Amino acid sequence: MTEKTDVVLIGAGIMSATLGALLRQLQPDWSISLFERLDAAAAESSDPWNNAGTGHSALCELNYSPQNADGSVDIIKAIDINERFQVSRQFWSYAVESGILAEPSTFINPIPHVSFVHGADNADYLRKRYEALAPQPLFEGMEFIDSPDEFSRRLPLMSRGRDFSEPIALNWTDGGTDIDFGALTQELLAYLGRSGGDLAFGHEVLDLRKQSDGSWLVKVRNLRTRETRTVNSKFVFVGAGGGALPLLQKSGIKEIDGFGGFPVSGQFFRCTNPALIQQHEAKVYGKAAVGAPPMSVPHLDTRVIKGQPGLLFGPYAGWTPKFLKDGKLTDLFKSVKPNNIFSLLGVGVTELGLTKYLVSELLKSEAGKVDTLSEFIPRADGRDWELITAGQRVQVIRRKGVGGVLEFGTAVVAAEDGTIAGLLGASPGASTGVTAMLDVMQRCFPHEYVEWTPKLKEMIPSLGVKLSDNPALFHEVWDWTSKTLGLVAGTDNTPKHAGVAVDG
Numbered sequence: 430m431t432e433k434t435d436v437v438l439i440g441a442g443i444m445s446a447t448l449g450a451l452l453r454q455l456q457p458d459w460s461i462s463l464f465e466r467l468d469a470a471a472a473e474s475s476d477p478w479n480n481a482g483t484g485h486s487a488l489c490e491l492n493y494s495p496q497n498a499d500g501s502v503d504i505i506k507a508i509d510i511n512e513r514f515q516v517s518r519q520f521w522s523y524a525v526e527s528g529i530l531a532e533p534s535t536f537i538n539p540i541p542h543v544s545f546v547h548g549a550d551n552a553d554y555l556r557k558r559y560e561a562l563a564p565q566p567l568f569e570g571m572e573f574i575d576s577p578d579e580f581s582r583r584l585p586l587m588s589r590g591r592d593f594s595e596p597i598a599l600n601w602t603d604g605g606t607d608i609d610f611g612a613l614t615q616e617l618l619a620y621l622g623r624s625g626g627d628l629a630f631g632h633e634v635l636d637l638r639k640q641s642d643g644s645w646l647v648k649v650r651n652l653r654t655r656e657t658r659t660v661n662s663k664f665v666f667v668g669a670g671g672g673a674l675p676l677l678q679k680s681g682i683k684e685i686d687g688f689g690g691f692p693v694s695g696q697f698f699r700c701t702n703p704a705l706i707q708q709h710e711a712k713v714y715g716k717a718a719v720g721a722p723p724m725s726v727p728h729l730d731t732r733v734i735k736g737q738p739g740l741l742f743g744p745y746a747g748w749t750p751k752f753l754k755d756g757k758l759t760d761l762f763k764s765v766k767p768n769n770i771f772s773l774l775g776v777g778v779t780e781l782g783l784t785k786y787l788v789s790e791l792l793k794s795e796a797g798k799v800d801t802l803s804e805f806i807p808r809a810d811g812r813d814w815e816l817i818t819a820g821q822r823v824q825v826i827r828r829k830g831v832g833g834v835l836e837f838g839t840a841v842v843a844a845e846d847g848t849i850a851g852l853l854g855a856s857p858g859a860s861t862g863v864t865a866m867l868d869v870m871q872r873c874f875p876h877e878y879v880e881w882t883p884k885l886k887e888m889i890p891s892l893g894v895k896l897s898d899n900p901a902l903f904h905e906v907w908d909w910t911s912k913t914l915g916l917v918a919g920t921d922n923t924p925k926h927a928g929v930a931v932d933g
């Protein structure tokens with residue numbers, strides 16, 4: 430007999446976990462079943478060592494504030510990403526206050542977010558970026574630093590052995606965060622489980638078939654017993670990370686036509702020397718090399734995982750045709766369909782720069798990787814670092830004209846009738862997952878969303894309001910979320926103090 434459920438969530442990553450927790454709060458009477466092919470939650474991209482754990486809010490990532498041809502800095506994208514991160518902070522604070530999440534330091538910790546450049550032109554850009562962002566409410570407290578002494582005081586590991594005859598500059602913001610998205614996912618799923626959700630690990634979704642009544646037949650295989658079963662669901666969310674594109678293609682919805690995926694793998698250097706780890710307390714993001722894609726921006730990240738500080742550097746790009754770290758070599762080939770072949774070919778022609786970049790990264794030896802690290806840590810010694818394989822990204826390829834375009838963000842794809850939706854892409858990803866899941870809910874449950882709005886406003890007081898246009902409300906939610914998430918302890922990491930320019 431076919432089981433029936435209201436909601437099927439495919440994949441046990443941060444996206445399904447977030448959507449499951451939101452729906453459980455808003456519609457407690459709905460039955461929810463989750464299927465995950467691996468034996469644990471958050472074992473793909475949401476695992477803490479498979480991503481950088483940066484609470485992306487555009488405080489330090491320079492790709493969100495590009496320089497215009499006239500030399501000015503475009504901050505529109507930076508404000509938008511920060512707005513979305515504030516939504517996540519509010520939902521997590523609500524979840525802590527209402528007992529969905531336990532001790533916040535298990536998943537979120539305060540850490541300065543820093544942009545770092547060298548060279549006179551880059552330092553000039555960073556000053557302009559500071560001048561554009563610091564007056565913005567969401568970026569209050571940002572500092573501009575170009576004094577070698579101040580640089581050395583704040584970033585001792587990065588200063589030893591540095592040749593300061595070349596100008597350096599930093600944008601420094603104390604109010605950044607490190608996030609263990611794995612721990613967050615596990616806690617949200619634990620809540621879903623204890624509130625009646627049916628979580629099946631070691632269960633792979635093989636196929637999806639639309640029924641005449643609008644519901645879906647979801648074919649699932651138990652990977653331990655090899656038995657298959659079908660579940661009938663009114664709504665399906667494909668939160669399968671890199672596995673989302675093939676499943677959405679199997680669903681046959683017209684909205685996925687023209688989409689393709691370009692897999693990019695990566696490696697991080699993880700520090701194995703506790704003495705070095707203790708000498709660095711910041712997430713420091715550099716500038717991508719000319720022609721390199723945004724996800725290639727090198728960064729030196731303090732991590733806090735299971736209460737232990739860590740340090741990682743990267744990413745170094747790699748390439749495999751797999752769509753998941755635990756995927757198959759045939760993934761890319763199988764995703765090529767008559768409806769997306771021109772999108773893929775178009776990108777093949779226009780993205781020669783990306784191909785060149787990937788080839789150069791693939792040819793980089795371990796010594797070459799240490800050379801790249803030495804731009805951040807001049808006295809880097811390869812013996813203090815181990816190479817680990819990061820999560821797999823599947824960049825979105827979308828139809829454009831007769832060809833296609835490669836995107837570096839995330840995209841929600843939903844059927845017109847709202848019975849199925851999925852998330853493609855990787856960045857800024859987990860940090861802005863709450864906004865992405867609200868988008869899924871609004872598109873798939875437009876009537877219920879109106880009824881849910883009062884409760885949603887309880888969870889996210891700024892819902893529907895631009896905080897950058899409402900500084901008073903921003904300060905209110907900032908104070909609340911900082912306090913609830915334990916982000917005010919120790920150093921003053923609130924953004925209330927005025928921006929400071931420390932000149933050399």
Ligand SMILES: Cc1cc2nc3c(=O)[nH]c(=O)nc-3n(C[C@H](O)[C@H](O)[C@H](O)COP(=O)(O)OP(=O)(O)OC[C@H]3O[C@@H](n4cnc5c(N)ncnc54)[C@H](O)[C@@H]3O)c2cc1C
Pocket residue numbers: 439440441442443444445464465466467470471472473474475476479480481482483484485610632633634635668669670671672673676695744753819820821822852854855856857858859860861
């Ligand atoms: C190198 C790297 C660095 C990153 N850094 C950051 C960062 O600093 N900050 C940030 O916010 N984001 C970052 N991201 C992005 C972030 O990791 C992702 O956006 C996020 O983890 C995606 O979550 P998800 O739930 O969509 O997918 P995942 O966490 O990948 O989960 C998908 C799950 O679906 C399962 N699945 C797949 N197919 C099936 C199937 N057929 N049946 C059942 N289960 C299936 C998989 O096994 C997996 O467990 C980074 C990503 C990468 C790769």
